[in-house]
Amino acid sequence: MEYLNDMALFVEVVKAKSFRAAGDATGVPNSTLSRRIGALEKSIGLRLLHRTTRKIELTEAGQLYYESCRRIVEEARIAHEQLGEMLAQPSGVLRASLPVDFATTYMAPLIAEFARRYPGITFELDLTPRRVDLVTEPFDVAIRMGEQPSSTLIARQLARLTPYLYASPRYLKTAGEPTDPADLRQHECIGYPKSGPWVLHKEDATAEVEIGRRFTVNSVGMYRSFAVLGQGIALLAEGVVADDVAESRLLRVLPDWHGSPIPVYALTETRLLPAKTLRFIEFLQERLVTQ
Known part of the structure; x- marks a missing residue:
């Protein structure tokens, strides 16, 4: 909801005690800040700030609103940071379909290296020659060699092996x-x-x-x-x-x-991937190109 962004801007204005300083901190122009806070006050139906040419002061309603907004904005910041940490150190079960021989003779040491790098990930690896259905079966990613037939799946090239x-x-x-x-x-x-x-x-x-x-x-x-x-x-x-x-x-x-050269692809159902799958694909792109 857009007013959540306005709440964050309101907190910055109060902390900075002026629209100009808040604008410098956020990169949002003074005129935009003033318009957004005005729209917030209109949607609430109460004045939040007393404005003068030199400074701003909170109204009684503004003080109550600020305390609530400050907690919400801080919790949102913490949630954002936690997700960033999850992306840096992903966890969960990675379910991957791999070609039998390519996996055993080529990928096994790479997967072991990836596992050491990300100890929070556990693995369910299915080595099969069949083409698994990424839409109906519980796989995060399938690794395949050679040119792939046209489909709705997302194909990311990992390497071209000579x-x-x-x-x-x-x-x-x-x-x-x-x-x-x-x-x-x-x-x-x-x-x-x-x-x-x-x-x-x-x-x-x-x-x-x-x-x-x-x-x-x-x-x-x-x-x-x-x-x-x-x-x-x-x-x-x-x-x-x-x-x-x-x-x-x-x-x-x-x-x-x-x-x-033989192309190697990572196939997924969607472009929006959980951290464990994204890091696995990025790792293979990094390591396979050097093989």
């Missing part, structure tokens, strides 16, 4: 190392179902390669495991294989070439 080519030292020792994308036709390459030819990029150059697929796998975890076990060359995002590369279980192949 995949590179990797193979195990054992595989490269046996099969040799490709020096050009065309060489991949003579190699065992691990594929995803219905993924088509590999499209690789190097600066402004693009190469499209039909690959042999002894293994076609719809699980990122299994895909990565086959690469580590020497079953062929895999196209994987850096974050998924970071530990394997650090331990020399996988080596990058054709290091100047990479696959098409």
Whole structure:
């Protein structure tokens, strides 16, 4: 209600003991302050202030009204500050739907880091390949990879993950190392179902390669495991294989070439989010971009 704002302005005028000083404190012009207080008095039906050229004084009714307004304004300020603290340190249950393999191989350490940062949040994580219904099911957010179909959901892009080519030292020792994308036709390459030819990029150059697929796998975890076990060359995002590369279980192949970036989205039903969900999305945007 607009008169609640007028009550706050009335309190500032009384504290400052003049319209000019109150205007300096609030940034509201003197003329506007005077008009707003006048409208407040008219709506109440009583004069609240005695005005002179030098100062203002409270009427008897104004004194009573001021005491009530001061408490209301102070309680509103405290409530506002408490909500600000809640936003800084959110709490509650965060219910998230995550892709199975992406969550287990990529997001688990990030979620653990987020949990340490916000100890007031508890988690219910649903790892499922199905598309959950954010309207009828009790999820705060769903994380999905790849371009999303048109819908009424709000999609916030978290990152674009660039995949590179990797193979195990054992595989490269046996099969040799490709020096050009065309060489991949003579190699065992691990594929995803219905993924088509590999499209690789190097600066402004693009190469499209039909690959042999002894293994076609719809699980990122299994895909990565086959690469580590020497079953062929895999196209994987850096974050998924970071530990394997650090331990020399996988080596990058054709290091100047990479696959098409894969977008990662956070899907929500609405733009107006509770603090726990907003902080989770912001955290993933911050951390995934560095992966």
